[in-house]
Amino acid sequence: MILRTQARRRTVAAAAAACALVVTLAGCSGTTKDDNDKGADGSSAGSGAKADPDAPLKKNLKLAFLPKAVNNPYEKIVDDAGIAAAGDFAGKGKEVGPSDASASSQVSYINTLIQQRQDAILIAANDPNAVCGPLKQAMQKGIKVVSYDSDTAKDCRQVFINQASSEEIGRSLVRNIGKQIGYKGKVAILSATQNATNQNTWIGFMKDELKNPKYKGMKLVKVAYGDDDDQKSFQQTQGLLQAYPDLKGIISPTTVGIAAAARYLSDSSYKGKVVLGGLGTPNQMRKYVKDGTLDQFSLWNPEKLGELGAYAAAALASGQITGAQGEKFKAGDLGEFTVGKDGEVILGPPTVFDAKNIDQFHF
Template identity: 60%
Template sequence: MFASRARRTRAVVPVALGLSLVLTVAACGGTTQDSSNDDDGGGDGESAAAADPDAEFAPDLSIAMLPKSVNNPYFEASSEGAQAAVDELGGEYEYTGPSDTSASSQVSYINTLSQQSADVILLSANDPNALCSSLEQARSAETYVVTFDSDVDPGCRDVFVSQVDSDEVGRALIEMASEQIGGAGTVAILSATANATNQNAWIAVIEEELASNPDYAEIELVGVVYGDDEDEKSFQETQGLLQANPDLGAIISPTTVGIAAAARYLSGSEFKGQVALTGLGTPNQMREFVKDGTVTEFALWDPTALGELAAYTGAAIASGIITGAEGETFTAGELGEYTVGADGVVTLGPPTRFNADNIDDFDF
């Protein structure tokens, strides 16, 4: 837990007045802009101080990660990366969050971290809009909000660290499913929560591909169910999908909790080897299911690197190296240089596909 302390000047910029304007714009929502009166990010229209790409990282930042839920291997890996980055920068780190995946449960943690004067909150959001009021209060109290993994409305945060381009993920998911069922048949989706921004973006791409791509003309989406990133519920939803669709060709589960639960169900059922399963998972949790033939191929980015990048991004904005405006650059340790894209988005990189040929090459 962060010790309570007096708020210090956090963004390392040369002019105090310029800093106050950065914080004013940030508190009103949207990414900060250059020194013009244009306000396309949802701020109040006042000028903002420019980023200083030559500034040093502040050495004593307090950075907290708030995942969708704790006790999740994916977010634990992300936390390891964030912890390593904060340690490297000489800051203070905390990993905290609810055990369930409701947006309301995240609100109290946001409020507490703001009251503890956290410099940066790294948030994977359970809802794109329900957290905005608490986030706006935190930002007005001079806490920067960097979302990662799952975004909120852009006006409610400073920067979003995306795993990969959403379209790229959605296309990879349906492509893997199609390959595994021979380009024809029925598919269903086992998602996380119904309001998860990233899940819904990927599902939308899958639906668009099925509707418009002739390569998938013989594939039908027969259902979308939600396991709420809970192991037992995801297990039960998998069972329900197969009972409702006995001729189901494939399940796509774009959530690490969901795909592991579905694999566990399939591996002990008569559907093993008959129903394909793909989605997003970590190599360590899926290795046994690849080796026993339950799963042929799935994908993911490195969640440890995602957490590390999120922490460096938060430190960069809190240190005045970036403001969140498009085109700004910063160096994220050994990960290298990154550029802020449109709408204040920083993207980690493309997903990796895991199968029997390469899964033992990875350990996360």
């Protein structure tokens, strides 16, 4: 026994020395076999972990939802649904996060969740890169990371739950408002924060769509930022109309922004003259559709987004998937989903809400 112990000590010492020699090239994590040899992505080291689609979902999984801001009503719906879904597979979910949507506001929460040894962190990133350092630390410790709604940089998570095709969202918002203004006039975009991954991706596709010859009579005059703050978004709407009194349309691809813009327009001389479109929830926008402030807006079901996120996190934590393209997993009553390129999982196409169908939806 003593000889075996001494041999084992010599083996460990040799391994440590080897690690020191290659640290500048490979970067030793300091883990041992007792840490399951976790790699930088939280999967097994070496040739990489293999998915076991038949593995049962683990019990008592701890999932933490980290939204852009806890006072964002849209993300509250997403997170509450995800927390409820965790109960379906005997897991436990919770929501934590900042009250502001600044780039670095989520970092301290990630660090705390690492200390709490959560099984998975689900994050709607305020900035794709500001959160990367602590998220990578989380994955090194075996914590699975799922981004939803607003993505992180691709190497900072395993799976990204996207509401719909980013291209379809961006292009459809331009198509919808183009039809409403007869493809003529000045338009502006009221976004969330300047660094919001989802907003910037959608805006990129909006700008590309506007290059189509059929939009030659339309001009994008400004992209304004309300920082997903109700009052600032209200003021930005006012500022846009003061700067461009002949503005024909505003696209706001953020639920906070579109609701604030609608509130301003509904009590102004621009009501019925400036077309408002974008992404909103039926409960927020119902009265504005009914009073004629806007004709339509778009969104997917945020409850389903939260549910899908919870099941994806559970599938990762249980070894059913690793985040590789082509892997499949079941998400309860939502059915089966396939992991796409770069770990993206798409919920489905957005729904257009108007006076004809808005009373059918309550979220």
